[in-house]
Amino acid sequence: MTAALLLIGALAAIAGWWLARHGIAAKPWLETGPAVDLRPDDATAGSAARIGLGVFMAVATALLVLLLSAYSMRRELADWSPPPQPPVLWANTVLLVLASLALHRAVLAARRGDRDATGSWLLAGAGASLLFVLGQLLAWRQLAAAGFVLTSNPADAFFYLITAVHGLHVLGGLVALGRAGARLRRARLDALRLGVELCAAYWHFLLLAWLLLFATLAFSPSLDWLIALCTAPFG
Amino acid sequence: MSEIAHGAGGPIPAAEVPEMELPHPHGWWSTYVFSQDAKVIGIQYSLTAIAIGLVALVLSWLMRLQLGFPGTFSFIDPPAYYQFITMHGMIMVVYLLTALFLGGFGNYLIPLMLGARDMVFPFVNMLSYWIYLLAVLVLVASFFVPGGPTGAGWTLYPPQAILSGTPGRDWGIVLMLVSLCLFIAGFTMGGLNYVVTVLQARTRGMTLMRMPLTVWGIFTATVMALLAFPALFVGAVMMLLDRLIGTSFFMPMLVEFGQQLRHGGGSPILFQHLFWFFGHPEVYIVALPAFGIVSDLISTHARRNIFGYRMMVWAIVIIGALSFVVWAHHMYVSGMNPYFGFFFATTTLIIAIPTAIKVYNWLLTLWRGNIHLTVPMLFALGFIVTFVNGGLTGLFLGNVVVDVPLSDTMFVVAHFHMVMGVAPVMVIFGGIYHWYPKVTGRMLDDTMGKIHFWVTFLGAYAIFFPMHYLGLLGVPRRYHEIGETSFVPASAQDLNAFISVVALVVGAAQLLFLFNLVWSLRYGRESGPNPWRATTLEWQTPQTPPGHGNWGPELPVVHRWAYDYAVPGVAEDFVPQNQPHPAPGHAAQGHAT
Numbered sequence: 165m166t167a168a169l170l171l172i173g174a175l176a177a178i179a180g181w182w183l184a185r186h187g188i189a190a191k192p193w194l195e196t197g198p199a200v201d202l203r204p205d206d207a208t209a210g211s212a213a214r215i216g217l218g219v220f221m222a223v224a225t226a227l228l229v230l231l232l233s234a235y236s237m238r239r240e241l242a243d244w245s246p247p248p249q250p251p252v253l254w255a256n257t258v259l260l261v262l263a264s265l266a267l268h269r270a271v272l273a274a275r276r277g278d279r280d281a282t283g284s285w286l287l288a289g290a291g292a293s294l295l296f297v298l299g300q301l302l303a304w305r306q307l308a309a310a311g312f313v314l315t316s317n318p319a320d321a322f323f324y325l326i327t328a329v330h331g332l333h334v335l336g337g338l339v340a341l342g343r344a345g346a347r348l349r350r351a352r353l354d355a356l357r358l359g360v361e362l363c364a365a366y367w368h369f370l371l372l373a374w375l376l377l378f379a380t381l382a383f384s385p386s387l388d389w390l391i392a393l394c395t396a397p398f399g
Numbered sequence: 400m401s402e403i404a405h406g407a408g409g410p411i412p413a414a415e416v417p418e419m420e421l422p423h424p425h426g427w428w429s430t431y432v433f434s435q436d437a438k439v440i441g442i443q444y445s446l447t448a449i450a451i452g453l454v455a456l457v458l459s460w461l462m463r464l465q466l467g468f469p470g471t472f473s474f475i476d477p478p479a480y481y482q483f484i485t486m487h488g489m490i491m492v493v494y495l496l497t498a499l500f501l502g503g504f505g506n507y508l509i510p511l512m513l514g515a516r517d518m519v520f521p522f523v524n525m526l527s528y529w530i531y532l533l534a535v536l537v538l539v540a541s542f543f544v545p546g547g548p549t550g551a552g553w554t555l556y557p558p559q560a561i562l563s564g565t566p567g568r569d570w571g572i573v574l575m576l577v578s579l580c581l582f583i584a585g586f587t588m589g590g591l592n593y594v595v596t597v598l599q600a601r602t603r604g605m606t607l608m609r610m611p612l613t614v615w616g617i618f619t620a621t622v623m624a625l626l627a628f629p630a631l632f633v634g635a636v637m638m639l640l641d642r643l644i645g646t647s648f649f650m651p652m653l654v655e656f657g658q659q660l661r662h663g664g665g666s667p668i669l670f671q672h673l674f675w676f677f678g679h680p681e682v683y684i685v686a687l688p689a690f691g692i693v694s695d696l697i698s699t700h701a702r703r704n705i706f707g708y709r710m711m712v713w714a715i716v717i718i719g720a721l722s723f724v725v726w727a728h729h730m731y732v733s734g735m736n737p738y739f740g741f742f743f744a745t746t747t748l749i750i751a752i753p754t755a756i757k758v759y760n761w762l763l764t765l766w767r768g769n770i771h772l773t774v775p776m777l778f779a780l781g782f783i784v785t786f787v788n789g790g791l792t793g794l795f796l797g798n799v800v801v802d803v804p805l806s807d808t809m810f811v812v813a814h815f816h817m818v819m820g821v822a823p824v825m826v827i828f829g830g831i832y833h834w835y836p837k838v839t840g841r842m843l844d845d846t847m848g849k850i851h852f853w854v855t856f857l858g859a860y861a862i863f864f865p866m867h868y869l870g871l872l873g874v875p876r877r878y879h880e881i882g883e884t885s886f887v888p889a890s891a892q893d894l895n896a897f898i899s900v901v902a903l904v905v906g907a908a909q910l911l912f913l914f915n916l917v918w919s920l921r922y923g924r925e926s927g928p929n930p931w932r933a934t935t936l937e938w939q940t941p942q943t944p945p946g947h948g949n950w951g952p953e954l955p956v957v958h959r960w961a962y963d964y965a966v967p968g969v970a971e972d973f974v975p976q977n978q979p980h981p982a983p984g985h986a987a988q989g990h991a992t
Contacts (some may be wrong), residue, residue, distance in 0.1 A: 185822075188608065227629040230676070234633060243664055
C-alpha cells in the first residue's frame with residue numbers, strides 16, 4: 165500500500181497548502197468588519213466545472229493507485245510471473261500521446277475562436293483515442309492467443325483488470341468529448357472553450373495515468389528502496 | 400441587504416456570487432420524485448436510509464433472540480444467523496449511516512447553511528440518489544434470491560465469502576458486491592457535488608472559517624469518502640471477478656470436499672488491506688459529520704459560542720488525514736511485520752489527541768452555558784458520553800498486545816457499537832429533532848421525544864456495557880450459540896438474555912420515533928422559521944420550509960461567524976450570521992475580543 169500512502173500524503177499536502185492559503189488560521193469571532201470574501205475572484209460556473217473535474221480526477225487517481233497498490237503487494241510474493249507485454253502497447257502509447265496533443269491543439273483553436281479547427285482537432289483526438297482503445301483490445305487478443313487469460317494467473321488478471329479500468333475511463337471521456345463536439349456549432353464561445361479545455365485536461369490525465377500504469381505493468385519499478393528507507397530506523 | 404454591507408463596512412467590495420441557473424420543476428413528478436432540488440434529494444436519501452435501517456433493526460432483533468434464547472427459534476439456524484449478522488452490519492454502516500449523514504444531512508444542509516441556492520450540479524445530484532436507491536434495491540433483492548443474502552460477515556473476507564460453505568454463496572455475495580459498486584458510483588456523484596458546492600457556491604462573506612462546523616464535518620468526511628470508497632470498489636470488483644469469472648485475486652489454491660478448486664495464487668490478505676483502507680476511514684466518514692452536527696447542537700442549545708472553533712476545524716481536518724494511516728489495526732491477528740503493528744498502534748493512539756481536543760471543547764462550550772435540555776440537546780449530550788466511552792475502549796484495542804486476546808470477542812462488538820453505532824445514531828436523532836421544524840414547519844412532539852431519548856440512551860448502555868464483560872470473559876463474536884465451554888460461566892447466558900430483552904425494548908422505542916415523525920407532520924406544533932433561535936443561515940430563510948432556490952430574490956450576505964450566542968452588549972441572545980455589524984460609533988461594539 166506504499167503507493168496509496170504516497171498519494172494520500174501528496175493529497176494531504178495539497179489540502180494543507182490550500183487551506184493555509186484560504187484563511188484556516190483566521191479568527192472569525194474577532195471579525196467585526198464587513199463581509200470580506202476570501203475566495204478567489206474566479207468564482208464562476210466555469211470554475212465549478214473545473215473543480216468538479218479536478219475532484220473527479222483525484223477520485224480516479226485514487227482508484228488507479230489502489231489498483232497499483234494491490235498489484236505491487238501481490239508482486240512481492242514468490243510465485244509472481246508477469247505476462248509478456250505485447251509490442252502493440254507501445255503503438256497504443258504513441259496514439260494516446262497524439263490524442264493528448266490533438267486536444268491541446270483543439271484548446272488553442274478554441275481560444276482563438278476558430279470553430280472549424282477546434283472541430284477538426286477534437287475529431288483527431290477522438291479518433292486517436294478510439295484507436296488506442298482498439299489497440300488495447302488487440303493487445304488483449306494477442307495475450308489471450310498466447311495463453312495468458314484472466315484465469316491463468318493473478319499477474320495476467322491484474323493486467324486485464326488495470327487496462328480495462330483505464331480503457332473504461334477513456335471511453336467515458338469519449339462520451340464527454342462527443343457531447344462537447346456535438347455543441348460545437350451552437351455553443352457560446354466561452355462555453356465551447358470551457359468544454360474543450362476540460363476534455364483536454366482529462367486527456368492529459370488519462371495519458372499520465374496510462375504512462376504510470378504502463379511503466380508499472382511493463383517494467384515493474386520497485387518502491388523497495390522507500391520501504392527500506394522507512395523501516396531503516398527500526399532495523 | 401448588500402447596501403447595508405457596503406454602507407456599514409466601508410469600501411471593501413466583496414466578490415459577487417454569480418447566480419446559479421436552477422432547473423425549474425414542471426409538475427408533481429419533477430417536484431417530488433425526479434427532483435433536482437437538494438432539499439428533496441436530502442429527504443429522499445434520509446427516508447430511504449431510514450427504511451433500510453428498519454430492516455437492519457429487525458435483523459438485530461432476530462440475532463438477539465437467538466443469542467438470548469438459543470434453541471427457541473427454529474428458523475434461526477446458523478446460516479440464517481450469519482446472514483442476519485452480515486446484512487445488519489453492512490446496512491447499518493454503509494446504507495444507513497453513510498447515506499444518511501452525507502446524502503441526507505449533506506444534501507439538505509450544505510446549500511442552506513452556505514447560502515447557496517442549490518448544489519452546483521443538480522442533475523448529477525439527482526442521479527446520485529437514484530443510483531443509491533438502485534443499490535438499496537439490489538441489496539434487498541438478495542433476501543429473495545435462492546440461497547438468500549450473503550452470510551460472509553460484513554467484512555466479506557475471502558476466501559470464505561465465495562466458498563460453497565458460506566450462506567448466500569450463489570447469488571447473495573454477487574448482489575452484495577454489485578450493490579456496493581452501485582452505492583460507490585452513486586456516492587461519488589453526490590460527493591463531487593458536496594465538495595464543489597462547499598468550494599464554489601458559498602454566498603458572499605461566507606469564508607471557510609465562518610462555515611458552521613456541521614458543514615466542516617460533512618465536507619471533510621466527503622473528501623475522505625471520495626478517496627476511501629475506491630478501495631472498496633477495487634476490492635469488490637476483484638472479488639466479483641474471482642466469484643464469476645474464476646480469477647484468483649484473493650483466492651489461494653484450495654481443496655474443497657476433496658476437489659481442488661480452479662483458483663490458485665491469490666492473496667486473501669490483499670483484500671483485507673483494501674477493505675480496511677476503506678473500512679477505517681469509513682469510521683470517521685460517519686464520525687466527522689456527527690462531530691460537526693453535535694458541535695452546532697451543543698452551541699445552539701447551550702446558548703454559548705463554540706469553544707475553540709479553530710481547534711475544532713483543525714481537529715476535523717487532522718482526524719480526516721490521520722484516519723488513512725491506521726487501517727491495519729483491524730488486522731493485528733491477520734499476521735504482519737511487528738514493525739507495522741508498532742506503526743499502526745502508534746498512529747491509532749495519536750488520533751486520540753485531536754479527538755480528545757474535540758471532547759474537551761464540547762465540555763468547555765457547555766461550561767457555564769445556559770443549557771436547555773431540549774430533545775436535540777439530550778441526544779447531543781448522550782452522544783458525548785457514549786462516544787467517550789466507546790473511544791476509550793478503542794484505546795485498549797489499538798494496542799497490539801491488548802487487541803490480540805480481545806480480537807473477535809464481544810468486547811470488540813461492544814466497542815464499535817458504542818463508538819460508531821450508538822454514538823452517530825444519537826447525533827442522527829439529535830439532528831432530526833433539531834432540523835425537523837425547518838424541513839416541515841412543525842415541531843416533533845416533545846414528550847415522545849424525551850421517552851425516545853431516555854429509552855434509547857439507557858437501553859443502549861444496558862445492551863452494550865455488559866457486552867464488554869462478556870468479551871472479557873472470552874465470549875466470541877459471530878457464534879450462533881456459545882454452547883458448553885470451560886471458560887464461559889453459565890451466568891453469561893443470563894446476561895445474554897437480559898441484553899436481548901433490552902434490545903427488543905430499545906428497538907420498539909425507535910418505532911415510537913417513527914410514529915412521532917409521521918404524527919408531528921400533521922399534528923405537531925407550528926414551529927415558525929427559527930424555533931431554536933439559532934444563528935446559522937438555514938434558519939434565516941424567507942420561507943419555512945424553504946422554497947425552491949432557498950432564498951428570495953437576493954442571496955444572503957454573511958457578516959459574522961456561526962456562533963454569536965449571548966454576545967455581551969446585544970439585547971437578543973443570538974445574532975444571525977446574516978445580520979450586519981452596527982456601524983462604527985454606535986453603542987454596541989461589544990463583540991467578544
